[in-house]
Amino acid sequence: xxxxxxxxxxxxxxxxxxxxxxxxxxxxxxxxxxxxxxxxxxxxxxxxxxxxxxxxxxxxxxxxxxxxxxxxxxxxxxxxxxxxxxxxxxxxxxxxxxxxxxxxxxxxxxxxxxxxxxxxxxxxxxxxxxxxxxxxxxxxxxxxxxxxxxxxxxxxxxxxxxxxxxxxxxxxxxxxxxxxxxxxxxxxxxxxxxxxxxxxxxxxxxxxxxxxxxxxxxxxxxxxxxxxxxxxxxxxx
Amino acid sequence: xxxxxxxxxxxxxxxxxxxxxxxxxxxxxxxxxxxxxxxxxxxxxxxxxxxxxxxxxxxxxxxxxxxxxxxxxxxxxxxxxxxxxxxxxxxxxxxxxxxxxxxxxxxxxxxxxxxxxxxxxxxxxxxxxxxxxxxxxxxxxxxxxxxxxxxxxxxxxxxxxxxxxxxxxxxxxxxxxxxxxxxxxxxxxxxxxxxxxxxxxxxxxxxxxxxxxxxxxxxxxxxxxxxxxxxxxxxxx
DNA sequence: CGTAAAATTGACCATTTTCAACCTCGGTGG
DNA sequence: CCACCGAGGTTGAAAATGGTCAATTTTACG
Numbered sequence: 001x002x003x004x005x006x007x008x009x010x011x012x013x014x015x016x017x018x019x020x021x022x023x024x025x026x027x028x029x030x031x032x033x034x035x036x037x038x039x040x041x042x043x044x045x046x047x048x049x050x051x052x053x054x055x056x057x058x059x060x061x062x063x064x065x066x067x068x069x070x071x072x073x074x075x076x077x078x079x080x081x082x083x084x085x086x087x088x089x090x091x092x093x094x095x096x097x098x099x100x101x102x103x104x105x106x107x108x109x110x111x112x113x114x115x116x117x118x119x120x121x122x123x124x125x126x127x128x129x130x131x132x133x134x135x136x137x138x139x140x141x142x143x144x145x146x147x148x149x150x151x152x153x154x155x156x157x158x159x160x161x162x163x164x165x166x167x168x169x170x171x172x173x174x175x176x177x178x179x180x181x182x183x184x185x186x187x188x189x190x191x192x193x194x195x196x197x198x199x200x201x202x203x204x205x206x207x208x209x210x211x212x213x214x215x216x217x218x219x220x221x222x223x224x225x226x227x228x229x230x231x232x233x234x235x236x237x
Numbered sequence: 238x239x240x241x242x243x244x245x246x247x248x249x250x251x252x253x254x255x256x257x258x259x260x261x262x263x264x265x266x267x268x269x270x271x272x273x274x275x276x277x278x279x280x281x282x283x284x285x286x287x288x289x290x291x292x293x294x295x296x297x298x299x300x301x302x303x304x305x306x307x308x309x310x311x312x313x314x315x316x317x318x319x320x321x322x323x324x325x326x327x328x329x330x331x332x333x334x335x336x337x338x339x340x341x342x343x344x345x346x347x348x349x350x351x352x353x354x355x356x357x358x359x360x361x362x363x364x365x366x367x368x369x370x371x372x373x374x375x376x377x378x379x380x381x382x383x384x385x386x387x388x389x390x391x392x393x394x395x396x397x398x399x400x401x402x403x404x405x406x407x408x409x410x411x412x413x414x415x416x417x418x419x420x421x422x423x424x425x426x427x428x429x430x431x432x433x434x435x436x437x438x439x440x441x442x443x444x445x446x447x448x449x450x451x452x453x454x455x456x457x458x459x460x461x462x463x464x465x466x467x468x469x470x471x472x473x474x
Numbered sequence: 475c476g477t478a479a480a481a482t483t484g485a486c487c488a489t490t491t492t493c494a495a496c497c498t499c500g501g502t503g504g
Numbered sequence: 505c506c507a508c509c510g511a512g513g514t515t516g517a518a519a520a521t522g523g524t525c526a527a528t529t530t531t532a533c534g
Binding site: 074076077080081082084095096097102103126127128129132133135136137139140141142143144146147148149150151153154155156194196197236237 | 311313314315317318319321332333334339340363364365366369370372373374376377378379380381383384385386387388390391392393431433434473
Binding site: 394395435436438439442457 | 489490491492493498499
């Protein structure tokens with residue numbers, strides 16, 4: 001996948017005005033720290049399907065997702081893909097256990113990130129216990145989500161997987177944008193399949209079945225949850 | 238120094254003599270801090286199948302696993318179980334995103350843990366950036382393992398799952414005890430099945446097939462890796 | 475509009491599950 | 505000492521869920 005040639009401009013907006021600050025890492029920072037951080041971050045835009053970082057690449061930066069949606073995935077040598085998560089504004093990306101990324105991240109639709117070079121950012125956080133605790137909090141929350149997803153992948157039927165995905169995705173969108181009857185699905189059916197450990201055909205069939213059962217209405221780029229209670233029941237079961 | 242998979246007598250409560258310190262959280266601490274920590278931790282023994290903490294229970298402690306093996310799992314309301322990981326000596330348990338545990342942990346065989354009450358431990362770490370960074374490191378490593386396991390659960394065949402499990406488990410044991418031709422499997426077939434998202438029958442059949450193919454030798458409580466290269470190839474593929 | 479990509483649908487197939495029977499081994503009590 | 509018991513494990517046959525392959529429809533976009 002191509003890498004954007006567009007250079008990052010200085011962040012243009014000040015951190016104190018940042019729309020997603022409350023959802024992000026930066027919620028833990030005071031005014032002075034935010035002013036310091038402004039000098040470290042650069043806003044960068046990525047077009048649809050551009051790769052922000054890739055599996056095996058050296059880690060050089062951390063990213064705060066500002067706008068858009070990203071997919072995080074791992075590839076097996078033979079090309080099989082598992083999407084381990086979708087990122088929304090406020091999510092912090094780039095933490096890795098080693099010096100190389102263990103997964104790839106690319107844009108689903110246009111994306112803006114706030115990029116921090118690794119070394120300066122590491123220096124910035126190293127003696128800020130409140131920020132370290134905040135990063136911990138985010139890491140532990142992600143770990144918990146990962147464990148929930150393992151249950152889904154290992155122990156749920158196709159229908160349960162799709163219902164659980166729709167409910168979980170709706171909840172995340174509600175968190176950001178407030179309640180809504182329709183659930184935007186910017187990712188492709190293939191993305192959903194690779195997230196749920198299914199094939200695209202099974203995802204499609206399951207959507208169709210849920211529509212026949214009047215649980216959802218299918219529209220291009222979104223679904224409407226006609227019977228949220230039924231969907232939630234399938235997701236809980 | 239050999240790390241036992243079965244609990245024996247604690248070698249004393251002195252952190253500086255702790256056999257698993259190098260593998261644990263405590264590797265980040267200096268002598269003074271270790272002496273302080275000694276007053277916070279208590280060794281506790283659990284018999285086989287006893288629960289150390291359970292899903293939905295209030296979090297009250299953190300645990301450093303000293304001896305033995307534990308399974309970490311989540312249950313669906315209808316009883317389906319997904320084991321999200323096995324813990325070995327040195328692993329740190331009890332981090333949770335909320336005030337309640339999101340998973341259950343119980344002993345496979347006899348276990349010794351070093352228990353830290355939540356509040357004093359939180360106070361101990363709160364202004365120790367090096368320790369916070371160490372906890373981060375452990376959390377990120379666990380997250381990375383979780384992501385690897387998602388790939389396994391979502392995208393691998395039964396045979397690949399079993400081979401990947403055996404190789405991964407062997408590598409963890411080698412890390413602790415040094416090289417060995419036989420791989421101890423203290424967990425039951427049902428545990429392995431619930432870890433790999435399979436049924437016990439499929440696990441059993443796959444073991445048998447690997448034995449027929451002269452990749453492994455099956456013994457009660459362990460397997461020997463007759464053809465590690467073949468097994469590794471299956472795990473990588 | 476017209477074309478290519480994405481999504482859906484259908485028919486068939488394979489892997490894994492389900493259900494059931496049967497070993498194996500260790501412990502227990504006659 | 506040995507027969508019995510039960511838990512854990514293995515094996516077999518049938519069923520089913522989801523996958524594969526192929527054709528068709530729908531959508532996005534120049």
